[in-house]
Structures are given as C-alpha cells and as structure tokens.
Amino acid sequence: MREVRVRFAPSPTGALHIGGVRTALYNYLLARQNNGTMILRIEDTDQTRFVPGAEEYILKALEWVGIKIDEGIGVGGPHAPYRQSERKPMYMEHALRLIAEGNAYYAFDTEQELEAMRERLKTAGVASPQYNSITRTQMRNSVTLTEDEVKDLLNAGAPYVIRLKVPRKEEVRLNDMIRGWVMVHSSQIDDKVLMKSDGMPTYHLANVVDDYLMKISHVIRGEEWLPSAPLHVLLYKYLGWEKDMPQFAHLPLLLKPTGDGKLSKRDADQMGFPIFPLDWVDPNTNEKASGFREAGYLPEALVNFLAFLGWNPGTTQELFSMDDLIKAFSVERIGKAGAKFDIHKAQWFNQQYLRSKSDAELVEYLLASLAKENISCSQEKAFKVVSIMKERVTFPKDFWEQGKFLFTAPAAFDEGVAGKKWNDEAVKVISAFKDEVAKLPALDATTAKATLEQVTASLGVGTGKILQALRLSITGAGGGPDLMMIMEIIGKDEVVNRIGFALQTLKVKANA
RNA sequence: GGUCCGUUCGUCUAGGGGUUAGGACACCAGAUUUUCAUUCUGGUAACACGGGUUCGAUUCCCGUACGGACUACCA
Numbered sequence: 090m091r092e093v094r095v096r097f098a099p100s101p102t103g104a105l106h107i108g109g110v111r112t113a114l115y116n117y118l119l120a121r122q123n124n125g126t127m128i129l130r131i132e133d134t135d136q137t138r139f140v141p142g143a144e145e146y147i148l149k150a151l152e153w154v155g156i157k158i159d160e161g162i163g164v165g166g167p168h169a170p171y172r173q174s175e176r177k178p179m180y181m182e183h184a185l186r187l188i189a190e191g192n193a194y195y196a197f198d199t200e201q202e203l204e205a206m207r208e209r210l211k212t213a214g215v216a217s218p219q220y221n222s223i224t225r226t227q228m229r230n231s232v233t234l235t236e237d238e239v240k241d242l243l244n245a246g247a248p249y250v251i252r253l254k255v256p257r258k259e260e261v262r263l264n265d266m267i268r269g270w271v272m273v274h275s276s277q278i279d280d281k282v283l284m285k286s287d288g289m290p291t292y293h294l295a296n297v298v299d300d301y302l303m304k305i306s307h308v309i310r311g312e313e314w315l316p317s318a319p320l321h322v323l324l325y326k327y328l329g330w331e332k333d334m335p336q337f338a339h340l341p342l343l344l345k346p347t348g349d350g351k352l353s354k355r356d357a358d359q360m361g362f363p364i365f366p367l368d369w370v371d372p373n374t375n376e377k378a379s380g381f382r383e384a385g386y387l388p389e390a391l392v393n394f395l396a397f398l399g400w401n402p403g404t405t406q407e408l409f410s411m412d413d414l415i416k417a418f419s420v421e422r423i424g425k426a427g428a429k430f431d432i433h434k435a436q437w438f439n440q441q442y443l444r445s446k447s448d449a450e451l452v453e454y455l456l457a458s459l460a461k462e463n464i465s466c467s468q469e470k471a472f473k474v475v476s477i478m479k480e481r482v483t484f485p486k487d488f489w490e491q492g493k494f495l496f497t498a499p500a501a502f503d504e505g506v507a508g509k510k511w512n513d514e515a516v517k518v519i520s521a522f523k524d525e526v527a528k529l530p531a532l533d534a535t536t537a538k539a540t541l542e543q544v545t546a547s548l549g550v551g552t553g554k555i556l557q558a559l560r561l562s563i564t565g566a567g568g569g570p571d572l573m574m575i576m577e578i579i580g581k582d583e584v585v586n587r588i589g590f591a592l593q594t595l596k597v598k599a600n601a
Numbered sequence: 602g603g604u605c606c607g608u609u610c611g612u613c614u615a616g617g618g619g620u621u622a623g624g625a626c627a628c629c630a631g632a633u634u635u636u637c638a639u640u641c642u643g644g645u646a647a648c649a650c651g652g653g654u655u656c657g658a659u660u661c662c663c664g665u666a667c668g669g670a671c672u673a674c675c676a
Binding site for chain 2: 098099100102132134135137138196200203216217219248250252268271272273274277278279281282283284285286287289291292293296311312313314315316317318319339341342344346348349350351394397398399401403404405407424425426427428429430431433434436437438479480481491506510551552553554556557560566567568569570571572
C-alpha cells in the first residue's frame with residue numbers, strides 16, 4: 090500500500106461546520122492509523138467569499154478537537170504553499186497544458202451570452218441546458234474561433250475562462266471506497282470551467298492539481314462531491330495522472346434532526362444547539378454562531394459522538410478515545426446513508442466523559458464558574474460540592490448552575506412544591522428543627538440527620554412527610570442532592586437563616 | 602426536470618438467504634434513593650412498497666415510492 094497522505098481542505102468562508110469537523114476527523118484517523126500524513130490545505134480560490142478570520146478559526150477548531158496537522162497551513166511542509174491563492178501559477182500551467190493537448194479550450198462568452206444560450210436550450214425543450222460537446226460549437230471559444238481570432242482576443246486582454254473539453258460519449262467510472270463503482274456518462278458532465286476569468290482556478294482543477302502534487306493517497310470528503318467526482322477522474326486522465334489518482338471515499342451527509350435535509354445553522358439555532366466547534370461571529374454580517382466548546386462540550390465527547398455519526402466499530406463498545414478510534418477506525422465500516430444529528434446522544438457522551446474526570450479536574454470547572462460570578466470558595470468546600478453534584482451534571486457549568494443554592498440563599502421558592510408540601514405539620518417540624526440546630530455547636534451531615542430524626546420522633550411525624558418541605562426551605566426547590574450534605578456544606582448559621590427566611594416568606598404567602 | 606446517491610426501532614446503528622432481527626441514546630415501568638438525579642432490572646419499538654430468484658428473503662436482482670446531494674466563472 091502506498092504511503093497514506095490525506096488532506097482536509099476547507100475554504101475560509103466562515104466558521105467550520107460540524108460536518109467538516111467530522112470529515113477532518115476521518116481523514117485524521119486514517120492518517121494516524123497508517124502512520125501517514127495529515128495535511129491542511131486552504132481552498133481560497135473564491136476571492137469574493139473570503140472571510141477574514143476564518144482560517145484562524147479552522148486552525149483553532151481543529152486544535153481544540155485534537156486533530157493535529159502534520160503538514161500544511163500553520164506548520165509548512167515540502168509542498169508549500171498550502172493556500173491555493175498562493176499557488177495560482179501552477180494551475181494556469183496545467184490548464185495551458187490541457188489546452189495544448191486538446192483537452193481544454195478558451196471560452197470568451199459573456200454572462201449574457203451564456204444566459205441566452207441557456208434560455209435558448211430551455212425553450213427548445215432541453216432537459217438540462219449545459220455547455221457541452223454540442224453547445225460549445227455554437228459559442229465563442231477556441232473551438233469555434235480561428236487561431237488568429239483567439240490570439241487577437243488574448244492579446245487584446247479580452248476576459249476568458251478555460252473550459253474542460255469533455256468527450257461526447259464516454260463511460261466515466263470511479264471506484265468509491267464507500268459506494269463501490271459509480272458510473273456516469275460523459276454526456277451528463279458539462280464543460281466545466283477550470284480557470285476563471287480572474288485567473289483563479291475553480292475547485293475542480295485546483296483540487297486535482299494539488300492532490301496530485303501533494304501526493305494525496307486518499308480523498309475523504311462529503312457526499313456533495315460525488316456528482317463531480319467523475320469530472321475529477323477525467324481530469325486525472327487528461328493530465329496523465331491516472332495511476333497516481335487517489336482513492337475516493339464520499340462520506341454520507343449529516344442531516345437535520347427532524348425531517349430530512351442537510352444539517353444547517355438554521356436548524357441548530359431553532360433547536361437551540363450548536364453545530365460549530367467554537368463560537369464565531371461573522372465579521373461581515375455580525376451574525377453569531379455558537380460553538381460546542383462554549384456550550385460546555387468536552388472535545389473528547391464531541392469527537393466520540395462525531396466518529397459514530399456514520400461509522401461504527403462493529404462491536405458494542407461506545408466510548409472511544411482518540412487513540413481508540415485510531416486503532417479501530419476503518420473506511421470499510423463507514424455507512425452509506427445520511428445520519429441525523431441527535432444532540433441527545435452528544436449530551437450523553439458529554440456526561441460520560443465528564444463523569445470520568447477526577448474530582449480535582451471537576452473542581453476546576455466549578456471554580457471557573459464561581460470566578461465568573463465573583464464568588465470565592467475554599468478548596469474543601471469545592472471538593473464537597475463536586476462530590477455531591479458529580480452524578481447529576483452533563484456540562485461543566487452545571488456544577489454552578491444546578492448547585493447555586495450551595496452558594497447563595499434562594500430568593501424564591503418553587504410554588505408547586507410549596508403548594509403540596511408546605512403545611513402546618515411541616516412548619517411545626519421545621520421550626521423545631523431550626524431551633525435545635527441553632528443550639529448545636531456546629532452542623533455536619535450526621536448531626537443534621539440525627540437532629541432531624543430526633544425532632545420528628547418527638548413530634549410524632551414521619552421524616553419522609555416533611556423532608557421535601559425542609560429541602561424547599563433550604564434550597565428553594567423540590568429536588569437536588571443529599572440534603573444532609575447540603576446542610577453540612579452551607580453550615581449551621583446559613584441553615585438557620587434560610588429556614589427562618591422560608592418560615593416567614595412562605596407563611597405570609599399562605600395567609601394571603 | 603436531469604444525473605448521481607441512499608432507505609433496519611423515534612434517533613445512531615449491528616446483522617445477513619433459515620435469527621426470539623442484536624446494541625446504544627431517547628422514552629415508559631419497577632427496584633434502590635424517605636425527594637429529584639444516579640444506579641440496577643424490565644418494557645414499548647424497525648427490515649419503505651411491489652415483483653422476481655429461491656424450498657425459504659429483511660438479506661440477492663429489477664422496478665416503484667420516498668428522501669437527499671448535485672445541476673455557477675461557490676466550494
């Protein structure tokens with residue numbers, strides 16, 4: 090097998106879509122597994138769509154998910170430059186060779202002329218109007234013009250494009266690693282523009298020239314490229330590179346969660362989940378897009394989730410680190426059908442990875458949230474908080490968001506719970522409990538429990554009957570971690586104060 | 602419209618000519634937790650349809666339907 094060299098080749102037109110991250114991931118896995126090379130190339134041949142900052146975003150996003158680039162943008166390499174805009178002369182050189190060998194031609198048609206041609210074909214009832222072996226004989230190009238006319242036009246600086254001369258009838262075949270043999274008749278392919286009038290190549294030419302020059306062995310890319318893959322095969326053939334042609338693998342698409350169709354930013358916004366790795370603000374439109382990182386997803390969880398969208402190991406193992414994935418990955422096990430994006434599964438992965446972290450790491454998350462709120466907290470307390478919250482968090486920020494009551498007293502009480510559980514009996518027990526706690530020198534979970542049991546026993550009330558009311562008075566909510574531990578963490582004085590406040594507030598409410 | 606690709610529980614998927622069609626997420630129920638969550642146990646739930654081929658098809662073939670991608674001097 091030849092040396093594995095793969096590339097991820099995004100265009101810097103905005104934030105990197107999550108589907109792009111998956112494509113990069115699969116490329117990376119194949120490279121690592123085979124001791125190959127992962128190349129990052131930037132396809133910036135459309136100057137009108139260039140977005141400043143997008144390239145940096147791509148770099149940062151890949152770094153965050155743990156995809157390391159061996160060669161290309163950011164690291165350099167033997168085939169530099171890796172930005173297509175900086176490789177401009179190479180494409181023209183190959184395009185001219187195609188012309189010289191009769192496989193491409195100059196075309197001078199204006200936009201209006203092209204439009205007119207399409208109109209004409211449409212009214213003539215042609216199913217799909219295209220610039221092809223038939224129509225090119227009626228247009229202004231180096232096929233119809235004389236050599237002198239072409240020379241004059243070029244010398245005069247007339248704008249032109251270079252088009253591929255696609256044969257009239259030829260079966261173009263391509264063996265895709267995921268889909269098997271795909272056959273397309275050349276009459277279905279039109280004379281694609283190779284070089285644009287601004288001197289830049291189109292994707293088709295640039296991609297083939299670069300993949301060849303960079304000795305790419307496998308092209309793993311999205312399914313949206315499948316229809317133009319035969320065109321690329323043709324290009325390899327005319328350039329004389331057939332035997333060096335990379336193997337193709339066209340990945341199934343990532344679909345929106347409901348209904349069908351490609352996953353888009355719209356869907357994500359509507360359903361309230363991210364589809365970009367990192368937060369991003371478009372410098373042109375000021376449009377904001379939220380990222381997995383900022384939403385609290387761990388990179389290892391995102392990677393695991395993404396890897397399983399379209400691929401599976403064939404075993405029942407679900408949790409895979411990047412190293413595990415590198416070992417287990419295989420292109421053969423990539424599915425053919427599009428995968429719907431289910432954020433629930435992503436959350437589940439996040440939860441799994443979050444829980445597998447050490448308490449010390451989790452404490453860091455809590456402390457980071459607290460710092461933002463300007464709340465100080467001792468190491469000891471932080472560890473206690475983490476230990477009782479650990480089993481109920483999905484995101485790092487949950488330690489704070491779901492455990493606020495461990496730091497600040499509730500300002501309001503859950504009305505549903507109050508309505509059901511806050512009754513005379515509960516008030517009686519709770520105020521007695523408060524008085525007993527006040528007498529104690531200090532409060533920890535065991536003494537809290539003992540005190541509560543003693544109070545309920547002496548009043549002849551089942552502890553279970555009033556426990557939720559007690560919880561409500563201390564945390565403001567009906568559910569949460571172990572109440573005795575909560576009391577230990579917030580301490581005696583705070584317990585007494587909070588119960589006192591609840592007794593006042595909730596009583597007033599009952600009377601009103 | 603044309604070309605290409607696809608179709609197993611709600612979702613991600615395993616499987617493959619004869620299986621009780623398996624797992625995971627989600628959901629539901631029970632147990633534990635004097636709450637909620639966790640955990641454990643159990644449950645509901647799928648081969649798009651129609652023809653072939655075959656003793657037998659969800660699996661192979663052909664159609665149909667449905668879905669998607671592409672159809673630019675965008676990638």
